[in-house]
Amino acid sequence: MSVPVLLLEAAGPESEALARAAAASGHRVHAVTDAATLATYSGELRRLLAGCLVTDFAQPGQTLADITHYGRRIGVQALLTVNEYLTDLAASACAALGLPGNDPERAGAARNKALMAAALDDGHVITPRTTIVADLRELRDLYPAEAVGFPCVVKPADGAGSAGVTVVTGPEGLEPAWHAARAARVMYGLPRDERVLVQEYVGGREFSVESVTQHGVTTHLCITRKHTTGGTHRVELGHALPARLPAAAERTLLDQAGRAVTAVGVRNGATHTELVLGADGRCTVLEIGARLGAGHIGVLIQHALGIDPWRTLWDIALGRHPAALTPTRGRYAAVRFLTTPHAGRLVAVTGLPAVSTTIPAVRVRVAEGAPVGPATSNRGRLGHVIVTGHDPLAIDDQADRILRQITITVGPGSQS
Known part of the structure; x- marks a missing residue:
């Protein structure tokens, strides 16, 4: 039966896959996004959508009201997101619309690492020892007080995709790691938690x-x-x-x-x-x-x-x-991501394998001439190759061999 469904953000590989799956089942797919991201939607993605709500995610209260009003107007029967930054909003929207979802009172703990540390501790989950610091002074006080050991991990409270995460091996690395965590970008201009976590490695x-x-x-x-x-x-x-x-x-x-x-x-x-x-x-x-x-x-x-x-x-x-x-x-399946240790502009990617029954996906997602550089988060990956088969060791060996055969050429230029 065809029903209206709502997808909080349709951009990105996993989100687009969700949109295609819903459309293939005959559902009428509506997306929620902001104006800047909507401008990046491909023609194919736009054709999948029965409608779109453009909102300002930076105003969570108003966004929730917008989603609730829109959902009721279209008679929405399901709401989903695979976007890390929108999972707590999805829980609140499902609750407001009476749809299956997660506990809105605790959903922030799966999004905010500071809340997560406390929730996991309360749930008797084994986690790294964690100290949460609100400013640089607190961070500087940790080492003299012997409240931090090395190596340790410094990360932003509300980051994603390993952005702003640093493994620190000595006290001289704490302050640069703090600045890296505070500089990590939060999508959609969402209100950010400025706290930083220092965790046992x-x-x-x-x-x-x-x-x-x-x-x-x-x-x-x-x-x-x-x-x-x-x-x-x-x-x-x-x-x-x-x-x-x-x-x-x-x-x-x-x-x-x-x-x-x-x-x-x-x-x-x-x-x-x-x-x-x-x-x-x-x-x-x-x-x-x-x-x-x-x-x-x-x-x-x-x-x-x-x-x-x-x-x-x-x-x-x-x-x-x-x-x-x-x-x-x-069966078994493996993916390997393409990266480069060199900063500059992408000249070419050569040696890519042909798509076949055992190599179902080969993709370079960065255009020639685009600025590239060493991957410091998952956003720095340039593409991927997927390998499938019946033997896990053989698949891993094949994936590694393919990766060694690929040449990524980077020329002069600055990385933005």
Whole structure:
């Protein structure tokens, strides 16, 4: 049955996939965005939309009123977002419209890292030791008071995509890390929390758990192994799923992810929980997002497990039970991201593989001549390659081999 549905922001790979999935099911898709982002919508995306509400996200109270009025006018039956910055707004809008959503009183804890640290602690989730500082003076006082050890991680309270996150190895790095955290951009001109988190650095292998919750019941779809850079800025260079781990390690990861889902009030929708598994088997939750994992994780789930995550999310948002969560494939999928260590202007990307049944996606998202530079956050990635197959080790080897064969040429020029 065709019904009107509302998508808080249709720009971006995951959002566009949600819009296409809804349109393919015959639903009338309406988007909520701001004027500047609407100007970037492609012709294809605009043709998918039955309507669009243009609002000012920088005024959350007015935006909620706008969404509520618009939703009631069109008779909206479901509301979703996969945009990190809009998940708490989505929870409030669902509550106002009487639609399945998350707890609006706790939704901020899946968006704001300071609130998240407190909520996870209250939920008996294992997390890094965290100190929250409001100004530079407080930060400077931490080291003499022996309240911070090294290495540590400094991050903004309301950042996303690893922007403004720094691994600090000594006291001389604290102040530059503070400034980097405060300089991290917040989308849509949203009101920002100026506080900064200083967290214990937790070493080990990095994973994420991809989950969906419906009517408060959580199903873990898979565990994703993450490939990240070392050094000062930890940028994600790839994902592979489903990760195969010893049963005890898997149970530990899923248990902590489930506790985190409950702690931040997720009742209906996807979650992406980032964790570290130490050499001693201890599992630490770093962060949780009340959304589908970005970085093409949804595409990997579809290729590896045969689950359509976007249709599943609409089913949950529409209150359809049960959502289709049983894997229909037993494959593996990996993505590798293209980056460059050189600052300048992109001249060419050569050596890209052809798209095939085992390499279903190859994309360069930065135009030739555009300014590029070393990736200090996930926004610095230039493109990606996806590889699928039946053997996880072979897939990882193939993905790494493809990455080595690609040449990114950067010429003189400044990075904006």
